[in-house]
Amino acid sequence: MTTPNIHARFSCTYPDFNLNVDVSMPGTGITALFGASGCGKTTLLRCMAGLQKTDGHLSVLGDIWQSDTHFTPVHQRPLAYVFQETHLFPHLSVHKNLTFGQRRVADRDRKITIEEAVSWLGLEPLMARMPSGLSGGERQRVAIARALLTSPRLLLMDEPLSALDQPSKQDILPYLERLRDHLAIPILYVSHSVNEVARLANHIVMMKHGRVVAQGPLQETLARVDQPFQLEDDAGIIVQATLDEIDTRWHLARFRFDGGELWLRQDERLNVGDQARIQVLARDVSIALMRHQDQSIQNLLQAQVDQIETEVSPGTTLVRLVAGNTPFLARLTSRSAAQLGLAPGQSVWLQIKSVALVD
Ligand SMILES: Nc1ncnc2c1ncn2[C@@H]1O[C@H](COP(=O)(O)OP(=O)(O)OP(=O)(O)O)[C@@H](O)[C@H]1O
16 A cells, blocks of 8 residues: 555646646655745645636545646635744634634534643643733744644644744744654645755755755665755755663763764753764765874764765765765765775764754
């Protein structure tokens, strides 16, 4: 049996813009729609929601919402849409805003209870408050809970954090991670922030000029040497790891992942056993043919060379390596790469100068 997923094919023409996509996305987790301003992310979401009527096909978890002969109207699509602006009812308390969302769904179709939504989004202390007394981040958490209480089969989020200041963004990210890990429904998440995507997404779809130029699981796709995302200095990979040990004397924490271990500066928010995403930038990774003990770098990993892309920019080579099942990227000068004589399959040591938790 194939896993139910989302398949979207749309073409839509504006005077100065054409959207032309044909993309399949997973039926669970967070899929990030990523790309520069004006590339068509919101237009694609609007087509999926049925807000933009255009030629196309859309199936969501086995149900056809649009085909050549059928168009499910917006109000009959079981989806919820969370925008940058929250649109809460100003005259209703948080509690009443939430029950309003839930009342739109018949009892038998309710899949998420108020208690669940309140607990996932940490709204217990806010229930009696009015929207005008909430911070931007709190308002957005209420808006997300209200959206979930309509028991959607698909959640669309269009830059939900972009109206928030940096501290509010940091506050809300753990709640979104919780939804990613606990919610059974797929989330399409529009963003142009690499950090947000690195922290939240399971899958990534990159758009450019109205088309999908790359897509795939987050870790694999970020580790492509052909760099469809053109992240340049930000090119790097994400390691999914578990905190294994805290060395209080040196304020360091050891994280285990499929391929070895990495030492990071201790972070008070994390305890042994916690999962975290760690970012390793390609520019912070160098390659040695032998293990050097006489140097200060803490993080050394044995890895195999997988792919080499020479001259990604003048004088620069990008190398994809694999430690266990985890891909890494190293950015070297093309001269160093040539001097090392790297070849696919070769066993080498990665020297990682700097690693950071994604936050
Ligand atoms: N109703 C419309 N009429 C004409 N052009 C439109 C319309 N809606 C969007 N466009 C154009 O389509 C292009 C894609 O817009 P869209 O909002 O989908 O991009 P985006 O990737 O979501 O951008 P941003 O990240 O800035 O929100 C833009 O050039 C925009 O000006």
